[in-house]
Amino acid sequence: MIPLMKNAFLNEYETKKALSDFIMKADRLSMDAKCAEFEVVFSKKQGRKYGVLFNSGGSANLAILQALKNLGKLKDGDNVGFSALTWSTNTMPIIQMGMNPVAIDCEPSNLNVMSHHLLDRLKDIPMQALFLTNVLGFTGDIDKIRDVCAEKNIILIEDNCESLGTVLPGGKAGNFGIGASFSFFVAHHMSTIEGGMLCTDDEDLSEMLRIVRANGWDRNLTAAQQVKWRTRYGIKSEFEAKYTFYDLGFNFRPTEITGFLGLYQLQFLDENIKKREANYLRFEEIFKNNPDLVYLDHGHIDVLSTFAFPVVCKTPELREKYLSQFSGAGIEIRPMIAGNMQKQPFYKKYAKNMYDLPGSDFLHTNGFYCGNYPELTETDLQTISSCLYKY
Ligand SMILES: Cc1ncc(COP(=O)(O)O)c(C=O)c1O
Known part of the structure; x- marks a missing residue:
């Protein structure tokens, strides 16, 4: 039998051994320093300013739409285009967020949406966002898609869960829109067992993603960001801030195991x-x-x-x-x-x-x-x- 994937990790034995040692020595296993370090190292390698680590690629997809809604950039009923050939949890979040999914056709010769497919669909229906998938390591003419989106004021988001590492002359897949999701589920290019990342250059979006990721609170923001939110809502004490929930969120936090494995797998x-x-x-x-x-x-x-x-x-x-x-x-x-x-x-x-x-x-x-x-x-x-x- 040749299975879809043989191992949970690249360099399986060495990784499992290192993971066991890490767990034995760690004081804390809920989201902390290893997650933060992985976010910095991964986003730098991807060539983006910010990385926000999630417990899966699917939750990163749901979180970016929630974050864009919280920021007022998208709203209920907006039309969001998506690649008709994709994974369920690329499309489901559009519906779960109360938006209208608009399927865009894909090209059999490269599995992906091309700019002409997008332009065709835009003749039928306007779009406020396009949640494009880079399918199975391939892409369409994503530089032209980016230009169409810029010209028509469409927010371009990439689901890059299947294409980590693909590079085009115009840059890395995942770096063409406002943000891109990645998955670290077993059988993806690198594995943290379960896990996902959202990379962006947009500071407001990365800040909102951290609020969305953990309950709607400000605990994972920088000190300056916390001051901003607390001042805006008149939160005077640290005691009160602990249980103040600023906007809609979930619990999509990864664990320190995710952070450790991400850093470890990245070397391979x-x-x-x-x-x-x-x-x-x-x-x-x-x-x-x-x-x-x-x-x-x-x-x-x-x-x-x-x-x-x-x-x-x-x-x-x-x-x-x-x-x-x-x-x-x-x-x-x-x-x-x-x-x-x-x-x-x-x-x-x-x-x-x-x-x-x-x-x-x-x-x-x-x-x-x-x-x-x-x-x-x-x-x-x-x-x-x-x-x-x-x-
Ligand atoms: C295109 C795409 N988006 C999202 C996901 C979801 O990733 P995860 O399994 O980490 O939730 C996958 C999973 O394979 C995928 O292929």
């Missing part, structure tokens, strides 16, 4: 991305000559930090054939994330507008993926490769 991240990219390019050498399969275009991407190994067949019948080839070889497979989100039961229940999404329908019926990670052995790589020929 670059090597992991290189191996994933090398594996992908090795598979690509084979499937690019197979007329049954769609070549995935990444000519516009400098570093392709693939999340899994996506396979797109030319017809649903061919997908059946390749699914049985992969399963027959003992390779664990999954649908192409949530496929066309409009087909998901929750979406039909809550969403108002439905659109024609031919590209996402194609990916829904013709795509699937298997794991791609550094622990794949030469035999594993050969087994996957052997399934990519046309027989």
Whole structure:
């Protein structure tokens, strides 16, 4: 069996050992210094001013919409575009926040929303925000999407949970909008077991994210920020401040284990991305000559930090054939994330507008993926490769 992921961590044994030592020595395991240190180191590596650590990527997604609402930048009923091919907890927060989700089609040849898809949808309906997903390590023409959003006053948010490490000539995936989420769930590019981050250059947003992350209070703000909030609301004593709740929030706090693991795993991240990219390019050498399969275009991407190994067949019948080839070889497979989100039961229940999404329908019926990670052995790589020929 070649599972979707073999280990919980990069360099599993060493990481588990270091984690055990950390836990034995730690005085405190709830959110504290290790989380703060990981936020600084991670956001610096990503090239953003601020990082706010969460207990998952999904909660980071919910938190940024709540924070933008608290700041008055978005409101109930606003139209929020999203990539029709994405993960459930990219789209659900739009509905949970009382906004109107607007599906935007994705391109079968790179799995992502392109600027022409966005412009097409904007002919039907205006948007106040676009919560774009960079799918499975690939992106669309995100620099052009950014320009469209800037021109039309649309807040661009990136869900970069599947594309940590992807680099375009215009910058790193995750650095094109007001903020971007990352996931550190097992099987992502680096793992803190569960965990997520929101990176931004916007100080007000990072401040509000800290309020949203922990109960709506000010405890995790800087001293200057605390003075600002306390003065604004006439909070005179530290005693009172302890239980003053300024705006809507959740408890989405990570633990010190998340912070420790994040810092520890970060040292292996670059090597992991290189191996994933090398594996992908090795598979690509084979499937690019197979007329049954769609070549995935990444000519516009400098570093392709693939999340899994996506396979797109030319017809649903061919997908059946390749699914049985992969399963027959003992390779664990999954649908192409949530496929066309409009087909998901929750979406039909809550969403108002439905659109024609031919590209996402194609990916829904013709795509699937298997794991791609550094622990794949030469035999594993050969087994996957052997399934990519046309027989
Ligand atoms: C695009 C996307 N967004 C959000 C998430 C949610 O991340 P988490 O599992 O950390 O909540 C995922 C998870 O795989 C994802 O693929």
